[in-house]
Structures are given as structure tokens and as C-alpha cells.
Amino acid sequence: MKVHQHHSEVWLPRPVDEVFEFFSNAGNLGALTPPWVEFQILTPVPIPMRAGALIDYRLRIHGLPIRWRTEITEWEPGHRFVDEQRRGPYRMWVHEHLFEQHADGTLMRDLVRYAVPGGEFIHRLFVRRDVERIFDFRRARMLEIFGQPHPAAQLAG
Template identity: 35%
Template sequence: MAFYQLKKEQFINASLDEVWDFISSPKNLKHITPPHMGFDITSDNKDDKMYQGMIISYIVKPLLGIPTKWVTEITHVVDKNYFVDEQRIGPYKLWHHQHILEEKDDGVYMKDIVTYEPPFGFLGAIANHLFIKKQLNAIFKYRFKAVDNIFKTSANQV
């Protein structure tokens, strides 16, 4: 059983209120997901603000354009500080994603910590080495650029 962790950080030259309002709304997920992933929210709560216990369902095409159902639960929310989404149904054996905001004098650091385990044991570990890790990094690279454009900042990513 191998699990992995991806940590990303981005500086956003905007207020904490602006950043929180954007990231805590499920309808904005599509704007920060690469178009080739065919991301569509299928649950009825597209316009709601996230809350603890919220279930969000999507169709996403992470591999070879094959539509995959993904259901996440928002398991923790601390207003203007962080929220956590966990996969309930989807392509991973484990998916735990922490979204953390840290206010600074001149903006906000947005930190993501994704802990995940691919399915299929040893084969999943090979798939992670060959393409899953690269794909996740590419998704975050796209997201950083999208957030940069939305907030018209110069994104600093780590």
C-alpha cells in the first residue's frame, strides 16, 4: 500500500475575503480545471458556498477522455482559513485534499496538501510514477495560471 503527498503553494495578491469567496464556491472549480479534463458538476449545489458535510458530484475525464464519476465530501471548513475535501467515489483509493489560506500583509498564500493513494496496489504505484504524479502537477500548474488570471496577480508558486 503506497500513498503519496503533493504539496503546492501559491501567493495571490488579493484580500483574504476575495480569495475565500472564490475558492469556497463549487461553481468556480470548473474555471480552475484544465478544459481537457471535461470537468462538470452534476450535483444540484453548484452555486452554494461550501459547508461541512456538503457532497459534490462531478464527471471528470482524467484518463484517455473516459468519463469518471467523482464524489467528494467537504469534511472540514473553517471560514477564511481552510477546508478539506475527501473523495467518496472516484478513481483513487484515497483522496484527501486540504486547501489552506494564510493571510499576509500584501495578499494570501494558498496552500494545497493532497494525500492520495492510487487504486490497484503495485500497479497503482507504477501508474503514479509513470503518469499520475505528472498529471496532478500539470493540473496544479494550470490552476495557478487560472488563479493568476482571475486575480490579475503574478503567481508565485512553490
């Protein structure tokens, strides 16, 4: 099984506690998901976020209805959390969310490791582009929600 990786990051001009709190509310996932995916959370909200929490979703990928279940496997408030697919379209999906406080805001990183059924052909034909488009949308929405960083903003470090 070939494991692929996707990495994205965005600088948000807000304190880490505010950004992490937004991501701690599973009800906000829809605001970060492109409309063409027709994303819907099936688990009743609010969902207590913690290690072991299970979240069920329904969405469409290329018109095909998909049910997806993820588990929060690691939960470090204010710093990071990891969700892993337990049922869904991927052979494997592990999504690590990292939050780093800097002087002028928060660096938010998404690190995803995933494997697809159908192998490299399906990955190249559909999945890689889909993952990139979804995370590009997510990044743009985060900037809309939390504000554009000041052009002079630099990572402290």
C-alpha cells in the first residue's frame, strides 16, 4: 500500500487559543469544506472533542455518496489533534492538525497521510487533485474567517 502525503499551512493573525477553539467545534467543519462535496455531519452536535471521539459524515465525491467515520486519536488542546478514518473512501487517512503560537498570530498546519483503493492510477487521476482542491478551499476559508495576515507578518522563530 503506497502512502501519500499532503501538507498545507496558513498563517492566521489570531491567537492560537481562538483558532484551536474554532477547530474544537466539529460543527465548524462544514464552513471549511467545499460546497461541491455536499458535506454533512451525521453525529449530533455538539460533539465533545477528546481522544476517542467518533464523528460520522455523509458527503459526495464525484457524485458518489460516501459515508465516513473518523476517530480523534490524539487530543492536545491548544497544540494539535489527529483524526483517523475508521470507515470511508480511503484505505488509510490520518490527518494531523498542528497549531503554533507566534508573536503576531498562529501558524496552522495540516499534515495528511493517506492511501487510496485502486492504487497509483486512481491517485493520479482523481484523488491527488481532489485533496489539493479541498485543502486550497479550506485555506481560503480560514483566511476569510480569521482575517488576512498583514503583508509584513513574519514567522517568529
